[in-house]
Amino acid sequence: xLSITNLSYYISGRALFENSxxxxxxxxxxxxxxxxxxxKSTLLKIINGELxxxxxxxxxxxxxxxxxxxxxxxxxxxxxxxxxxAMEAFKEAVDIQRQLEETLQAMEAHYSDxxxxxxxxxxxxxxxxxxxxxxxxxxxxxxxxxxTTEQLHQxxxxxxxxxxxxxxxxxxxxxxxxxxxxxxxxxxxxLPSIRWVENYLRNYEGAVIVVSHDRTFxxxxxxxxxxxANKTLNLYEGNYDFYVQEKALRSELQKNAFLNQQQHIKxxxxxxxxxxxxxxxxxxxxxxxxxxxxxxxxxxxxxxxAVVNFKFTFxxxxxxxxxxxxxxxxxxGNLQVLQQTNISxxxxxxxxxxxxxxxxKSTLLxxxxxxxxxxxxxxVGYNVITAFYAQHQLESxxxxxxxxxxxxxxxxxxTEQELRNILGCFLFTGDDxxxxxxxxxxGEKSRVALAKTLLSEANFxxxxxxxxxxxILSENxxxxxxxxxxxxxxxxxxxxxxxxxxxxxxxxxxxRQVKEYPGTFAEYEYWQxxxxxxxxxxxxxxxATAVQKNTKPTAKKSARPRDKTGQELKxxxxxxxxxxxxxxxLENRQQTIETEMSRPEVYxxxxxxxxxxxxxxxxxxxxxxxxxxxxxxxAQIDDLENQKIG
Numbered sequence: 001x002l003s004i005t006n007l008s009y010y011i012s013g014r015a016l017f018e019n020s021x022x023x024x025x026x027x028x029x030x031x032x033x034x035x036x037x038x039x040k041s042t043l044l045k046i047i048n049g050e051l052x053x054x055x056x057x058x059x060x061x062x063x064x065x066x067x068x069x070x071x072x073x074x075x076x077x078x079x080x081x082x083x084x085x086a087m088e089a090f091k092e093a094v095d096i097q098r099q100l101e102e103t104l105q106a107m108e109a110h111y112s113d114x115x116x117x118x119x120x121x122x123x124x125x126x127x128x129x130x131x132x133x134x135x136x137x138x139x140x141x142x143x144x145x146x147x148t149t150e151q152l153h154q155x156x157x158x159x160x161x162x163x164x165x166x167x168x169x170x171x172x173x174x175x176x177x178x179x180x181x182x183x184x185x186x187x188x189x190x191l192p193s194i195r196w197v198e199n200y201l202r203n204y205e206g207a208v209i210v211v212s213h214d215r216t217f218x219x220x221x222x223x224x225x226x227x228x229a230n231k232t233l234n235l236y237e238g239n240y241d242f243y244v245q246e247k248a249l250r251s252e253l254q255k256n257a258f259l260n261q262q263q264h265i266k267x268x269x270x271x272x273x274x275x276x277x278x279x280x281x282x283x284x285x286x287x288x289x290x291x292x293x294x295x296x297x298x299x300x301x302x303x304x305x306a307v308v309n310f311k312f313t314f315x316x317x318x319x320x321x322x323x324x325x326x327x328x329x330x331x332x333g334n335l336q337v338l339q340q341t342n343i344s345x346x347x348x349x350x351x352x353x354x355x356x357x358x359x360x361k362s363t364l365l366x367x368x369x370x371x372x373x374x375x376x377x378x379x380v381g382y383n384v385i386t387a388f389y390a391q392h393q394l395e396s397x398x399x400x401x402x403x404x405x406x407x408x409x410x411x412x413x414x415t416e417q418e419l420r421n422i423l424g425c426f427l428f429t430g431d432d433x434x435x436x437x438x439x440x441x442x443g444e445k446s447r448v449a450l451a452k453t454l455l456s457e458a459n460f461x462x463x464x465x466x467x468x469x470x471x472i473l474s475e476n477x478x479x480x481x482x483x484x485x486x487x488x489x490x491x492x493x494x495x496x497x498x499x500x501x502x503x504x505x506x507x508x509x510x511x512r513q514v515k516e517y518p519g520t521f522a523e524y525e526y527w528q529x530x531x532x533x534x535x536x537x538x539x540x541x542x543x544a545t546a547v548q549k550n551t552k553p554t555a556k557k558s559a560r561p562r563d564k565t566g567q568e569l570k571x572x573x574x575x576x577x578x579x580x581x582x583x584x585x586l587e588n589r590q591q592t593i594e595t596e597m598s599r600p601e602v603y604x605x606x607x608x609x610x611x612x613x614x615x616x617x618x619x620x621x622x623x624x625x626x627x628x629x630x631x632x633x634x635a636q637i638d639d640l641e642n643q644k645i646g
Contacts, residue, residue, distance in 0.1 A: 001026045001064055001207060002047070002179060004233070007056035009039070009046060016042055018231040019056070024179065028207045031222030031240060036443045036471040038228045040211045044068060044181045047209075060179075067177035069169055069185060082159070082167045083152040086138045089174035093131040096122055134174075141170045144196040145189065146357060162188035173200065182210045186217050187468050190357040191494050213472050215240050216496040230299070255301045268292055314487065318459045319382030320347050322488050323368050325514070328376035330363060337363055339512045341376070345460075350482070351490045352503035352521060359509040361492045362390075365462050368490065387458035389466055394445045399438035403428055403448055406437060410455040419455075426451045426477060442469045447477075454481055461489035467498050496521065519624070526625055569640050576633045579626055586623040593619060 002024040009017045016039035024030065032040050045051045047058060048068045060066075078085060087094060100122050107115045126132070142152055145166050156164055165188045172180065180201075186194050198220045201208050209226075212218055218225070218240040225236040225243040236243040268288045275281035322345040330338040337360040345351065345368075353361050366372040369388050370380070397406060407419045414422070423433050426447045437445065446469045453461065467475050475498060482489065482502045490507070493499055499506075499521045506517040506524040517524045593616045597609065 002058065002060040004047070005057050005059070007046070007058070007233075008054050009042065009051070010054050011042075015231050017053075017233070020231070020233045021056075022226060022233045022235065024207055024209070026178070026207055027205070029201065029204075029221055029223045030207070030209045031218040031225045031243075032209055032211045032228065033213075033218070033225060033240070033243070033472065034228030035473055036441060040228050041070065041183055043228065043233075044070065044183055044209065044211065047179075047181065064179060065175075065177040066179045066181065067172045067175050068181045068183075069165075069172050070183045071165075076164060076168065077157045079155050079157060081153045082142065082147065082156050083135070083138055085156050085167050086142055086170045086174060087134060089138075089171045090129070090131070090134045093126060093129040093134055096126045096129065097131060100126060138170070138174055141173055141200075142167070144193070144200070145170060146193040166193070169197075177206060179207045179209065180204065182208070182212075184211055184213070186212055186214045186494065189494065191354055191496075192356050194494060213467070213470060213475060214495055214497070215472065251301045254298065258298045258300050261295075261298050265292065265295070314385070314459045315457050316383045316385070316459070318347055318384045318487070321345075321379075321381035322347060322349070322384055322460050323381065324377075324379040325367070326377040326379065328367065328374050328378065330360070330367065330372065330374045336512055338367075338374075338509070338514070341512075341514050343507070343514045343516060345488060345490065347488055349488045349490075350502055350504045351488075351507050352499040352505070353490055353492045353507045354494070354499065354521075355508045360512075361509065362464055364509070364514065365390075365464055365490065365492060369462055384460050385456075385458045386460045386462065387453045387456040388462045388464075389450060389453040390464035394442070394449055397437045397445060397448060399436070401437050402434045403437065403440075404433040406448060407451060407455060410452045414455070422451060422455065425481070427474065443471060443474060446470055447474055450478060454485070459487040461485070461487065461491075463489060463491040463493075465492055465494075467493060467495045520621075522621065523625060523628075527628070569637060572633055572637050572640070576630065576637065579630045579633060583623065583626050583630065586619055586626060590616065590619045590623065 004020065004022040004024075007017050007020045008015065032043070034040050042051065046053055048066055100119070103115060103119045103122060107119065139149070139152060143149065147163075147166070156167060159167070169182070169185060172182075185197065189197060194214075194217060198217060201210070201221045208221070210218070210221060220239075222239045225238065225240060227234045227236065227243065227247070236246050238246065268291065272285050272288055276285050324344040325341050328338055328341040329336075353364065355361060363372060365388075367374050367378060369386060370378065398409075401409070403423060404416070404419060407423065408416075420433055423429075428435075428444075428447070437448065440448065446466075450466060453463070466478060470478065475495070479498060479501045482491075491499075491502065503521055504519075506519070506521060508515055508517070517527065519527075593612055597612050597616070
């Protein structure tokens with residue numbers, strides 16, 4: 001469908017791509033990855049025709065259409081309603097619809113056979129373009145990515161940049177181009193919308209290239225991964241997890257090949273040095289010199305997996321209670337965000353606040369920080385020192401400062417060498433620390449602001465979407481830093497991999513109240529999947545209803561609820577027995593793994609030990625979930641037995 005051949009592109013003499021090639025087939029779902037600044041967005045602009053390559057070619061099939069969602073669309077504004085903007089995707093059908101309306105008006109004033117023929121022709125065209133369903137399709141996609149029915153008729157200009165980007169995404173999806181290119185689409189989506197887009201892209205009829213730093217999104221959408229690295233495009237035939245495994249294998253092979261070649265070069269150089277003065281060896285020496293000159297050098301493997309050893313220091317330790325919300329309520333006019341909310345944060349809590357946009361997550365962070373007036377009481381604990389990170393804080397960075405000077409102003413009293421070490425953890429090495437803030441990219445500014453937040457010696461952090469604009473390597477650094485952080489934090493994020501790695505509790509807003517799940521994100525998702533909305537009560541479930549309808553129920557009718565209770569109890573006891581059996585198996589499995597890990601030949605083998613650690617972690621996770629299932633079923637049995645006695 002589209003072929004990139006020997007592509008080269010330079011910026012100020014620096015090569016982004018050199019002789020790079022890639023073939024895109026009609027239904028490919030490609031995840032485009034790489035460090036920030038390596039050329040991912042540039043490649044999409046070259047494919048879209050916005051930039052011209054210095055050499056090489058891009059050839060597309062005649063019927064290939066391209067749709068491109070990029071960050072430049074954030075600035076687009078109009079007085080038109082968002083439904084109207086989305087329906088611009090059906091340009092031809094909308095134009096015919098306008099002609100239909102004009103023709104009908106003309107027929108009301110002056111009926112003629114000519115107008116009737118025109119109307120018939122227009123109606124046939126409109127039906128061929130599926131025009132009668134275009135509004136319904138536009139509404140479905142807009143509501144799928146988070147808009148309410150009421151918002152569809154509001155002007156686009158009334159929405160923030162992130163919501164305007166969603167409208168542009170909807171319009172693009174409705175256009176259904178042969179090649180759909182999306183640059184960081186998840187930055188402006190909440191979890192429900194991300195899942196909706198994932199499902200849509202998986203079933204998309206055309207090809208897709210998506211630039212994303214959301215690993216879970218890439219795993220769920222991509223069937224191929226293209227890494228932009230070393231000025232070329234490296235293709236991997238699988239999703240992100242496949243890429244990680246395959247790259248490790250390729251890197252190992254490349255490292256071995258590099259070491260073998262280096263050994264061969266040293267041997268040849270030693271031979272040349274030793275025998276270059278001997279006439280009898282002149283031919284062999286010359287042969288080796290020519291062979292070395294022709295040798296195509298293998299590059300060494302560059303380790304891009306930064307490991308952080310970030311030592312946090314607190315000027316003082318907080319008390320047990322960080323913050324308590326007591327009967328907190330918050331409203332904006334008639335819009336009730338929170339009501340009768342009671343929840344607390346304890347020392348050591350690592351909380352992820354998740355859910356759809358518009359539920360009040362950022363408002364809740366501001367309430368906890370004391371920056372939002374509320375009804376009720378917000379009680380801050382003893383010795384709590386707070387630091388707050390949000391995207392708007394990037395604007396508070398002093399543009400004329402160098403990076404190092406900016407960190408010196410964080411007030412941590414660390415030495416310059418300590419600050420340079422910390423900046424090294426955040427990928428600012430060597431002379432990078434002397435760069436001015438004003439020349440940094442959005443991702444680089446985010447890293448500086450995060451470093452300042454973590455340097456603040458606060459024992460309680462609040463982080464609002466910290467992974468936005470971070471590449472996967474920078475996100476990994478933040479994960480490691482937060483895993484080593486001994487204080488407490490609340491983080492708002494839609495990045496599922498990030499949440500899974502850092503949180504030990506999940507908060508979500510439901511029925512205008514903050515609810516807590518006391519476990520990891522994986523456990524929360526498993527629990528959430530098993531939750532079912534309560535069925536509407538039937539007359540059989542409520543004997544009181546039957547009594548009202550018939551004041552003299554027969555003995556048979558009166559017995560039915562009790563019989564049903566007995567059946568339900570029998571079913572629950574069977575389920576409980578099955579769960580108990582599973583728990584027994586898991587406990588035996590856990591004991592077997594722990595025994596295996598204690599053997600000297602195992603704990604002296606890092607690879608085997610790591611493998612058993614993963615197995616033990618998985619087993620403990622399953623056991624924890626089964627124990628929760630047991631508690632839930634046992635509680636149901638207890639309730640039903642009490643009803644039966646009553």
